[in-house]
Amino acid sequence: MIRKYFRKKASNKGKLDTFLEKYNLPRAYFNINRRMITKGVWVGLFWAFIPMPMQMLGVIIMTPFFRFNVPIAIVMVWLSNPFTMPIMYYVEYLTGNFILGREGIADLELTIEWFSNHMGDIFLPLYVGTAFYSIVVSTLIYIAINWLWIRSVKEEKFEKEKKSDKKSK
Numbered sequence: 001m002i003r004k005y006f007r008k009k010a011s012n013k014g015k016l017d018t019f020l021e022k023y024n025l026p027r028a029y030f031n032i033n034r035r036m037i038t039k040g041v042w043v044g045l046f047w048a049f050i051p052m053p054m055q056m057l058g059v060i061i062m063t064p065f066f067r068f069n070v071p072i073a074i075v076m077v078w079l080s081n082p083f084t085m086p087i088m089y090y091v092e093y094l095t096g097n098f099i100l101g102r103e104g105i106a107d108l109e110l111t112i113e114w115f116s117n118h119m120g121d122i123f124l125p126l127y128v129g130t131a132f133y134s135i136v137v138s139t140l141i142y143i144a145i146n147w148l149w150i151r152s153v154k155e156e157k158f159e160k161e162k163k164s165d166k167k168s169k
Contacts (some may be wrong), residue, residue, distance in 0.1 A: 029063060029070040034149045038142050040069035044076020045138035050130055051089050093122055096129030
């Protein structure tokens with residue numbers, strides 16, 4: 001199923017080639033295959049969990065070092081947006097406190113003054129939780145998507161064999 005979706009999208013190569021030529025972009029960063037897509041998901045989620053501005057810049061900085069589908073990575077970064085960030089960072093803070101064995105601050109306020117007064121108290125647990133989600137959770141999602149992709153390819157091959165067996169009978 002995943003593969004079929006991307007195969008349909010890949011059929012519009014004329015538009016993509018025109019875009020790549022116009023902006024002189026390497027085609028490798030737009031390849032649609034299992035490895036490039038799953039790596040793009042991993043890189044995007046890795047940066048999405050990190051509480052920092054300009055997360056897309058982190059994705060772009062990684063492009064010379066790793067080959068991955070850059071548009072997929074950028075879309076994954078957008079999972080952390082102004083609506084989801086407070087929830088994500090609060091969960092990361094709680095996870096960091098759990099990993100560190102701390103109680104945490106009970107009376108949280110969403111004001112700039114409160115954050116500036118308590119930054120020393122929340123910084124370590126927040127970034128320990130961030131490291132957990134950026135590394136562990138994004139890797140687990142990478143493995144799951146890789147497994148689902150392989151499974152869908154096997155199912156597709158099984159369906160083709162099944163159809164060809166029916167036709168030969």
